[in-house]
Amino acid sequence: MTDKQSRPAREEYGYLCPVDSRWSDNDIYGHINNVVYYSYFDSTINRYLIDEGGLDIHQGEHIAYVVSSGCDYLEAAAYPEPLVVGLKVDKLGNSSVRYGLALFGNEGVAKATGFVVHVFVNRESGRPVPIPGPLRDALTALS
Known part of the structure; x- marks a missing residue:
């Protein structure tokens, strides 16, 4: 666990997505x-890409593959606590x-922080493409 004062705050993230925890999420x-x-991180990213970037997950020519991810757990979260995932862009490349990301509860400091790396690819070939x-x-808006 880390000092709460050194954890990221909601204001550091350009997009905030409410997450409904479920009873089955608890272990x-x-x-x-x-x-x-x-799962919360992945859903938040895809919600943003669909709503703000027009990503067509069913029929679009381009999709994104997760190639790397990580998470630091700073404080436990539990159902039925209301949760919010914060999203920002740390690095924007040509195709990646x-x-x-950060998971927040009722308090303004992160319960967990993480990262995900997406590579955008052509759906048929699976080969990297420049980000459409x-x-x-949409991603630049979060940079």
């Missing part, structure tokens, strides 16, 4: 299982983006 120890945090314009614009 036998009474807190949300660590793998569920990745590294997102910075509308998606790049």
Whole structure:
């Protein structure tokens, strides 16, 4: 655990997405299982890309693959606590983006911080492509 004063605050993230925890998210120890945090992160990223960047996850020519991810758990979260995931862009490349993420509870400091790296690819070939314009614009807004 880290000092609460040294943790990121909500204001450091350009996009905030409410997350409804579920009873099944808790594990036998009474807190949300660590793998569920990745699900929250993934859902937040994709919600942003769909809503703000026009990503068509079903029929679009381009999709994004997760190639790297990580999470630091700073404080336990548990159902039914209301949660929010903060999203920002740490690095924007030609075909890839590294997102910075944080999970917040009722307090203004992060319970967990993480990162995800996406590489944008052609759906059919699976080969990297430059990030399409509308998606790049949406990602630039979080840089």
